Amino acid sequence: MNLLNDIIIYIRRIIKSPSNAQITDNLLIDYINRFLLMDVDARIQLFDYKTKYSFQTSPGVDQYNMPLYSVQVEPGN
Numbered sequence: 001m002n003l004l005n006d007i008i009i010y011i012r013r014i015i016k017s018p019s020n021a022q023i024t025d026n027l028l029i030d031y032i033n034r035f036l037l038m039d040v041d042a043r044i045q046l047f048d049y050k051t052k053y054s055f056q057t058s059p060g061v062d063q064y065n066m067p068l069y070s071v072q073v074e075p076g077n
Helices: 003-015 025-039
Strands: none
Touching: 003 025
């Protein structure tokens, strides 16, 4: 399961272009990169996309306070 391939397939379904004949995968990847770099809010871009976070949740609670700009470290590291 490759996330980028899933995104490309999803975009192809939206634009109704199932093959590379009308728009290539490389062009779609370029559009995805431009969207992430230019259109996604700057606060979201500050997050490291490869960092894995774990959370302790409580039943019945739908919103949690989360510090956006402080360094978060996994326990044991």
